[in-house]
Amino acid sequence: MSQPSFDPSASLSLTSRMSTSPDPGDGLILASDLGNAFGVDFRLRRESSRGRLQRVSRGLYYPSARWDQLRDDERYLIRVRGAALTRRGQAVLCHQSAAVLWGLPMLVGWPNEVHLLVERASGGRSDPGVRCHALGVDARDVTTTDGLLVTTIERTVVDLAATLDLKSAVALVDRALYQDRFGRTPTLTTKDALLATLERMLPFRGSRRARAIIQFATHLSGSPAESASRVNIALSGFPEPELQHPFIVDGKECETDFYWREIDSAGECDGKVKYFNPEYLAGRSPEQVQYDEKQREDGIRRQVHGFGRWPASVGMSQFSLRRRLLELGLRPGPQRVLRGLERPSS
Known part of the structure; x- marks a missing residue:
């Protein structure tokens, strides 16, 4: 029996219900969502080689015309969503992968890896393109945003204050604390909430550094x-x-x-x-x-x-x-x- 012809534009509805929404995640194509039909991956890769699809990571594709118009943070957001979707709700996004969902800035650019928080017993084993942090999953540090499991804004900020370079860490904490008198930008958290989360997480590597950066941070920095x-x-x-x-x-x-x-x-x-x-x-x-x-x-x-x-x-x-x-x-x-x-x- 001959295989049906493959139409990538039609397949978009399987993962995103393509619309006029400006959300860059609306164009995701997951090979796993197209079933186990013979040759699906081959046909996706063929469309990629023809320039119609951008291969984002293994089994994840995106329309090339739209990909070329995206900012770096939007491209990373697509990688993050794709990795979370392939794990079917079992992944808790953390570090930079949580930061992009919270709309936090990244001065030094976005990583190639997707960051996941896992239980200590798992040993932190990672897959290609995915980095697992075996730090333990505390229910108080996990929430849902945009339909994905993610570390809370407080846990995300504390984790990154302990691990990012200094200017990037301060910029990220400042943004989380920022209070916009014009009402264009929402305030995400408070310094007291960040310090309370830090205290509850003790002991952990980088805690002294994270505390100093949070104390230096301000709600008055506009960019x-x-x-x-x-x-x-x-x-x-x-x-x-x-x-x-x-x-x-x-x-x-x-x-x-x-x-x-x-x-x-x-x-x-x-x-x-x-x-x-x-x-x-x-x-x-x-x-x-x-x-x-x-x-x-x-x-x-x-x-x-x-x-x-x-x-x-x-x-x-x-x-x-x-x-x-x-x-x-x-x-x-x-x-x-x-x-x-x-x-x-x-």
Whole structure:
């Protein structure tokens, strides 16, 4: 008997009910969902070689035209969902794989592996593309989001604060704590909740580091680039800035990312998102945003002794930011905090 022809666009409905939803996970194709018919995997791989499908991992495919339009975090989210679906609800996603579901940032990029939390007795045995953490599964640390089992926001943040590089860890904790006065971004947790989870998890490797990073974190950092700047300011021994210091410009209150009262100077760290992301444009053109920002900056400059602005790339570099802040008039002293925490314990 001849095999029916394979139509990848029709098979999408088996896993995702393809729609106009912007959710990148809507295009997942799992080979296992197509049954055990002879040649299914071969035909999927053939469509991949023709450029119609992107092979994400073993048995997991995605339409190439849509894959090419996705950000790195969206691509990793697809890997995570695919791995969870193939395990049929038995997987508890953790570390970076939980972070992507919670919408947390990852400064150094997303891993190739999917991270799963498993019982200690399992020994942490991993499959290709999957890393298992045999740390034990406490029911208090597990919840469901987007239909998948995942570590709670508190457990996810504590795990990553203990294991990520310093700037990435601070950016992630800052985002979890962030309180957006405009209501665009939800607050995910509190510092008290993070520390309570950390205490309950003791003892574990990296606990001292995680505690110091959580204590250094703030709900006032508006972006990962600002968080990285805060880390480099501290590592260079510069005075601690006031965050989101208010000014009145043309009768409206606005804030600066950083303000140093001792030299009456303000600093701003900008990424491209402010000028190109539709959420921040709020219906304005990039040119209008640039003009409004220039008017705002001029209004602040009239009220301070000095004003400095740097891009995200400078905020990420301790040397480059140090040079900018020396030019602004700041003078470094002894390192305040974070000494010895640049690298996670191995």
